[in-house]
Amino acid sequence: MGSCMRVCHKFELCRSVDWIRETKTCRLNTRFGINTVNSLMTGGRIIHVDRESFPKHMTADCHKLACTEDAICLGGSCMPILKEKIYKDCSDIVKRDPSKKGQDGVYVIYPDTRREVFCDMTTDGGGWTVIQRRQDSQVSFYRTWILYKSGFGEASTNYWIGNDAIYALTRDKNQELRIDLERHDGEQAYAVYSTFYIGDEDNKYTLTVSGYNGTAKKIYNDCSEILKRNPSKKGKDGVYIIYPDSRREVFCDMTTDGGGWTVIQKREDGDVDFYKTWIEYQQGFGNATKNYWIGNEAIHTLTKDKNQELRIDLQRHNGEEAYAVYSTFYIGDEDDKYNLAVSGYSGTAGDSLSYHNGMKFTTKDRENDNDHINGNCAIQWHGAWWYDICHQANLNGQYAQSALSGFKYMVWRKWKGSEALKRSQMMIR
Numbered sequence: 001m002g003s004c005m006r007v008c009h010k011f012e013l014c015r016s017v018d019w020i021r022e023t024k025t026c027r028l029n030t031r032f033g034i035n036t037v038n039s040l041m042t043g044g045r046i047i048h049v050d051r052e053s054f055p056k057h058m059t060a061d062c063h064k065l066a067c068t069e070d071a072i073c074l075g076g077s078c079m080p081i082l083k084e085k086i087y088k089d090c091s092d093i094v095k096r097d098p099s100k101k102g103q104d105g106v107y108v109i110y111p112d113t114r115r116e117v118f119c120d121m122t123t124d125g126g127g128w129t130v131i132q133r134r135q136d137s138q139v140s141f142y143r144t145w146i147l148y149k150s151g152f153g154e155a156s157t158n159y160w161i162g163n164d165a166i167y168a169l170t171r172d173k174n175q176e177l178r179i180d181l182e183r184h185d186g187e188q189a190y191a192v193y194s195t196f197y198i199g200d201e202d203n204k205y206t207l208t209v210s211g212y213n214g215t216a217k218k219i220y221n222d223c224s225e226i227l228k229r230n231p232s233k234k235g236k237d238g239v240y241i242i243y244p245d246s247r248r249e250v251f252c253d254m255t256t257d258g259g260g261w262t263v264i265q266k267r268e269d270g271d272v273d274f275y276k277t278w279i280e281y282q283q284g285f286g287n288a289t290k291n292y293w294i295g296n297e298a299i300h301t302l303t304k305d306k307n308q309e310l311r312i313d314l315q316r317h318n319g320e321e322a323y324a325v326y327s328t329f330y331i332g333d334e335d336d337k338y339n340l341a342v343s344g345y346s347g348t349a350g351d352s353l354s355y356h357n358g359m360k361f362t363t364k365d366r367e368n369d370n371d372h373i374n375g376n377c378a379i380q381w382h383g384a385w386w387y388d389i390c391h392q393a394n395l396n397g398q399y400a401q402s403a404l405s406g407f408k409y410m411v412w413r414k415w416k417g418s419e420a421l422k423r424s425q426m427m428i429r
Contacts, residue, residue: 004028008051015113019047029114086110089169090119091127101126106155112168116155128178129169131161149201163198163205170197177209181216189216219243222302223252224260224429234259239288245301249288253427261311261427262302264294267410268423270399274383278366281384282334293396296331296338296361299428303330308428310342312395314349314412315423317403322349322415329428337361337368340386350414352393359386382408395424 004026008014018027087093087109094100100121107119109129120128134141139158151162169175177196182188194211212218220226220242227233233254240252242262253261267274272291284295302308310329315321327344337360345351360368362384367376369387374380377387383397392413400409400420407413409420 005049005051014051016048016050019049090117090121090129093119094121094127111165113165115151115161115165117161118155118159123178123180129161130155131166131169132159134158164201166198167200167205171200179214179216190214191216217241222428223250223254223262226252227254227260244298248284248294248298250294251288251292253425256311256313256427261429262294263288263425263427264299264302265292265395265424265426267291267395267399267425270401274396275364275398276384278363281361281363297334300331300333300338302428304333310353310426310428312347312349312353312412313423313425313427314415314421316416316419317422322412323347324349324351324353324412326353331361338386349412352412352414355392356386356388359388361385362387380408395426 004017004019008017008028014028016029018029019025020027087096087107088111089109090107093107093109100119103121105119105121106116109115109117118130118133120126120130133153133155135157139153141158141160143152143160148160149163151160151165153159175196177193179191180188181190191212191214193209194213196209198208199206218229220229220240221244222242223240226240226242233252236254238252238254239249242248242250251263251266253259253263266286266288268290272286274291274293276285276293281293282296284293284298286292308329310326312324313321314323324345324347326342327346329342331341332339339358339360340356342353342357345354359370362369362376362378364376364378364384367378369377369390371377371380371387371389374390377390378384381387381390381394381397383394385391385394385396391407394407394409394411397410398408400406402420403422404420405418406420407418409418410424411418411420
């Protein structure tokens with residue numbers, strides 16, 4: 001055992017030794033254990049001793065025998081050493097042992113110390129060192145600084161390799177980062193970054209990442225954020241993906257008055273019926289390319305945290321256009337019946353919306369209006385809106401293929417009275 005300790009002293013990375021009784025062999029380790037020199041007096045199959053616990057008299061030179069590099073002098077005989085091949089990362093493993101290609105699994109690497117990691121030996125040529133892995137909820141990732149520094153979990157299922165290890169893996173050469181994602185319904189996506197590294201603990205493990213490509217698209221809260229982060233989108237009206245509360249396809253007006261408008265209501269023809277239920281208006285319906293309502297939950301989420309400007313663009317069947325802009329617009333949540341707050345009118349269409357300020361949303365199956373004589377305004381006027389007694393604007397009313405007269409149609413009273421309009425678009429920014 002003394003010779004085992006003596007050999008350990010020759011290697012900088014050696015932190016402990018194991019003496020295996022059955023095979024009479026010595027194993028050098030780069031990890032510390034929990035045992036002390038008292039292990040020498042145990043009757044177990046393996047005796048483990050940390051380097052810090054080596055007695056000085058047991059590390060002295062043994063008899064000068066001509067042992068090979070793969071053996072040590074022990075008890076007057078040359079005993080073989082069980083050597084563990086040292087790899088820095090998974091790419092080093094597959095490079096030095098091409099037979100590992102395609103063999104995903106747990107391997108041992110030494111980026112800073114001995115670590116068990118999951119190696120992806122298949123994806124895009126293999127050789128990926130997995131630094132984070134989550135497959136279920138068996139391991140909590142709500143951990144302390146120390147645990148994220150040193151790492152936690154099981155490489156076979158759920159784990160974080162450790163910030164010290166990530167720093168050691170990325171500090172000396174450029175690393176590519178790949179992130180694979182899967183939804184609960186099985187849909188998959190990935191993101192690849194051509195440059196990835198983090199600083200050391202003194203630098204709070206500062207992240208440096210760039211060079212994105214992949215199928216996991218960037219997430220934007222609204223159309224103004226898309227334009228802000230991608231100025232090249234200016235003037236490019238169309239359907240985009242945003243995530244105000246969940247994934248939603250919306251029409252973004254990137255042209256009008258500087259662009260960046262998130263369209264919350266769009267009507268161009270009668271292809272989509274807007275005489276819908278509470279749940280349908282809550283969740284949203286239609287097709288963002290032509291006719292749709294984004295959903296009251298989405299409107300609430302988009303307007304709850306910051307002031308939003310509302311713009312309404314209108315068009316008659318003869319092509320004449322007008323608009324109304326409100327400097328303040330937001331709605332409450334479902335508990336508040338999506339009540340409307342709107343003020344600060346300007347424009348050419350006249351102010352038909354301020355009449356509805358403070359009103360709750362009403363649909364044909366959920367009455368929240370103030371018409372206590374004639375009943376549900378949504379049923380009366382074939383729509384859904386922030387009705388009072390009942391409306392000055394009915395932009396979700398019945399669609400008419402021509403300029404018919406009637407307040408059940410899509411109307412804006414302060415502009416053209418009861419005349420049915422051809423187009424309506426409500427958008428916020």
